[in-house]
Amino acid sequence: MKFYKNFVIFWSIIYLTLAFTGRFLSKKKEWYPFFRWSLYSKSNDKLEVSYVMVYKLGDSIFEKPKKLKTLEALHHLSSADIYAEYLKINEDFENNKAFNNLFFKDFFKQNSEYVMFKKKFDLRKEDYKEPTITKQLEFRNGKIKIYD
Amino acid sequence: MINSLKKHFFWKHAFGEHRILSGDLDIAYINIKNIMRFSYLFFAVIIFMELQNVTIYQNINIIEPVWVMEIFKFFDTSILTFVLLSSSFIVLFLIFFLPDSHLLRIFFFLFFFLIIALNNSLGKISHGHYPSLLVAFFFTLIPSNKVDDYKLKSILMFATAQFFLLMIYSLTGFWKLFWGIIELFTKEVSLFSPLSLRNTLIYQFEVAEPTAIGTWFLEHYILGYLFYLVAVAIELFALLVFFKANMHKIWGVLILSLHIGIELIVGVSSFSIFYTVCIMLVISPFSKQTSLKETLFSFPIISQIYWLKNKTRG
Numbered sequence: 153m154k155f156y157k158n159f160v161i162f163w164s165i166i167y168l169t170l171a172f173t174g175r176f177l178s179k180k181k182e183w184y185p186f187f188r189w190s191l192y193s194k195s196n197d198k199l200e201v202s203y204v205m206v207y208k209l210g211d212s213i214f215e216k217p218k219k220l221k222t223l224e225a226l227h228h229l230s231s232a233d234i235y236a237e238y239l240k241i242n243e244d245f246e247n248n249k250a251f252n253n254l255f256f257k258d259f260f261k262q263n264s265e266y267v268m269f270k271k272k273f274d275l276r277k278e279d280y281k282e283p284t285i286t287k288q289l290e291f292r293n294g295k296i297k298i299y300d
Numbered sequence: 301m302i303n304s305l306k307k308h309f310f311w312k313h314a315f316g317e318h319r320i321l322s323g324d325l326d327i328a329y330i331n332i333k334n335i336m337r338f339s340y341l342f343f344a345v346i347i348f349m350e351l352q353n354v355t356i357y358q359n360i361n362i363i364e365p366v367w368v369m370e371i372f373k374f375f376d377t378s379i380l381t382f383v384l385l386s387s388s389f390i391v392l393f394l395i396f397f398l399p400d401s402h403l404l405r406i407f408f409f410l411f412f413f414l415i416i417a418l419n420n421s422l423g424k425i426s427h428g429h430y431p432s433l434l435v436a437f438f439f440t441l442i443p444s445n446k447v448d449d450y451k452l453k454s455i456l457m458f459a460t461a462q463f464f465l466l467m468i469y470s471l472t473g474f475w476k477l478f479w480g481i482i483e484l485f486t487k488e489v490s491l492f493s494p495l496s497l498r499n500t501l502i503y504q505f506e507v508a509e510p511t512a513i514g515t516w517f518l519e520h521y522i523l524g525y526l527f528y529l530v531a532v533a534i535e536l537f538a539l540l541v542f543f544k545a546n547m548h549k550i551w552g553v554l555i556l557s558l559h560i561g562i563e564l565i566v567g568v569s570s571f572s573i574f575y576t577v578c579i580m581l582v583i584s585p586f587s588k589q590t591s592l593k594e595t596l597f598s599f600p601i602i603s604q605i606y607w608l609k610n611k612t613r614g
Contacts, residue, residue, distance in 0.1 A: 153301065153449060156456045157308055159441070160463055167464070171471075180425065184366040184417055185434075187427055189468050192566075193475035195496040197489040201506045228356050232568075233424035235507035254363040255423040271506070275499045276488040 199273040202238035202288060208265035220266070227259050241268070241289070251289060251296055265292045301452055311456070318546045318598060320459060320586035329451040331585030332458045333399075336439060340395045342575050343408065346432060347388045349571075350415060354382045357422070365421040368414065377422070384415050402444040409436045428570030431468060435461055435576055458585065462548070465580050466538040469555060473536025494521060497528040504566050511567040527561065534558050537600035544598050545588040552581030 170186035182188070204220035207213070220227070221234045229237070241253050260266060268289040273280055290297040305311045305321065314321040357377040365373045372380055388411040395404045413436075416429050438461035442454045480491025489495045498521035501514050517524035534554045541547035555577050563569040590598070597606050 153304070153453065156453045157305065157311060159457070160460045161310060163460070163464070164467070180364065180366065182425070184368065184420060185413070185430055187430055188475070189427075189471035190475040190479075191427070191472065192500060193472070193479045195480070195483055195487065195489045195491060195493065196499040196503050197487045199499070199503055199506065201503075228360060229424060231508040236424055258361060258363055273502070275495065275502060278495070280502075 197274075197276045199271075199275055200242075201235075201271045201273075202242060202268055203271065204238075204266050204268045206264070206266045208263065210261040210263055217267075229255075238268075242270075245288070245298065249298070251298060260291060262294050267291075301449055305452075305456075313543045314459070318588055318590055318594065319543050320545045320548075321455070323545060323586060323588060325451065325455060328455055328585045331583075332442075332454055335458075335579055335583060335585060336442070337399050339435065339439070339579050340392060340399070340408070342579065343412065343432070343436065344389070344392045345575075346429065346572050347385055347392065347412075347415070350381075350385055350419075353419070354378055354385065357381050360422055362418070362421045363423050366417050368417045369421040372414075372418070373421070377418070381415075381418060384411055384418065387411050388415065400444055402440075402442075405436075405442075406440045409433075409440045412436050429572050431465055431576045432572045434464055434468075435580060438464070455585075459542075462580050462584065463539070463542050465576065466542050466551075469535045469538035470540075473532050473534075473538070476532050477536060491532070494525040497521060497524045501566065504568075508567055511565060514565045514567060517565055524565070527565075531558050531561060540600040541598075544603075545584075545586045546590040546595055546598050548581050548584035549587045549589075550595070552577055552584065555581065 167186055170183050171188040174183035174186055175181055175188055175190075205217040206220055206223065207217045209223070209226070221231050224230070227234075237253060237255050241251065241256070244250055244252055267287060270286050270288050271283040272286075273283045287299050289299065302321075302325075306315050311321070313319070316322060355378070360377050362369055362373040362375075362377055388408060391404055391408045391411060395401065395408065398404060412429075412433060416433055419426060419429075438457055441460075442457045443450045447453065476491055480496075483490035484492055489499055498518055501518055501524075505511075505514065505518075534551075535558070538551060538555070541551045556574060559569065559574050559577070597603055
């Protein structure tokens with residue numbers, strides 16, 4: 153009976169410890185399945201969103217470049233999942249000045265061509281301005297070029 | 301046994317007027333057994349909806365395995381999905397015939413745990429099934445009827461599952477308040493700014509498809525902000541209703557309304573969370589109806605003010 157009476161306390165300590173430490177100590181920012189439930193907790197006063205335009209996928213050339221998120225039938229990732237990939241890429245740029253995204257390397261075969269851009273919004277005002285757009289990354293002829 | 305619970309530093313709060321353990325515990329136990337039976341039908345629906353992944357995962361590799369998937373990372377993703385889903389169905393069908401089997405509940409949890417782990421090892425993480433997984437985990441800790449004091453043990457473990465479900469919502473509210481206070485001093489827009497929901501929607505609609513109602517709220521963001529504050533309050537105070545039997549159904553309905561709002565405005569939804577709230581709170585085995593006045597005085601904050609007022613008088 154002791155186990156059943158005290159489990160709520162015991163499990164709270166374990167759950168919260170793993171959920172909070174997972175944020176800092178785990179590569180995936182959580183130790184499955186202990187999540188800290190911090191979704192949508194921060195407010196944005198500026199917004200930086202990356203997006204990828206695909207010119208060539210393997211041997212298929214697109215007549216007009218397509219946004220990566222519109223190719224869901226091929227990569228099977230939702231818009232939110234694609235966005236999560238962009239976050240990972242940006243973090244990698246910032247921390248390691250490198251590009252190691254396994255999903256991208258897996259999805260874009262050697263002959264593919266794509267460019268990753270970043271849009272920036274200033275959301276501090278009621279009427280926010282149009283975004284500024286900069287080039288972040290280019291993959292052509294099997295080579296990656298990272299822009300500052 | 302009940303007397304020892306009444307002295308326990310945590311469970312003693314579950315006794316008293318309109319509290320979860322103050323009603324007829326035999327009826328609560330029967331309700332728990334019925335809810336559990338119904339839950340496994342619901343788990344079968346979740347597993348059924350995962351079947352499409354056998355086809356979707358044909359050309360997808362396990363590229364970022366969560367810890368438990370490390371040993372499976374060289375397996376074919378589609379075949380692994382098929383094996384895990386088929387095994388889950390076999391266990392679920394056996395549970396339908398042998399609902400009291402403790403071992404089958406443990407097996408189901410293990411397969412469910414692996415299925416979600418696999419989904420989260422393909423370069424993305426989705427938390428939609430986590431509350432259902434949590435419930436499946438607590439159901440493995442509910443003993444069979446061959447164990448001593450099985451009724452009370454089952455009741456305590458079911459209530460613990462409810463506690464953790466409510467804790468998830470309180471955590472989401474806590475982080476919003478926590479970052480809100482930090483950002484009040486570090487950013488121009490925080491939880492305490494009417495632009496906060498609007499900016500969240502702008503962010504959301506950049507990464508996902510805009511919703512019809514969310515787009516309307518971009519223009520009428522003051523009204524949206526008021527809804528947002530109510531939503532944060534529902535989340536934040538969720539855990540405070542845990543011991544109150546007359547609040548379970550009400551808070552369950554409020555959380556469902558929260559999810560309806562999130563789906564309509566933000567466009568983020570999970571049918572399994574919705575269903576989990578229904579079985580754990582809306583049809584809570586401890587649920588009790590009280591008069592309008594008693595119900596109002598049981599609401600978080602109001603009840604604390606009422607308690608303080610009585611204490612000062614006393």
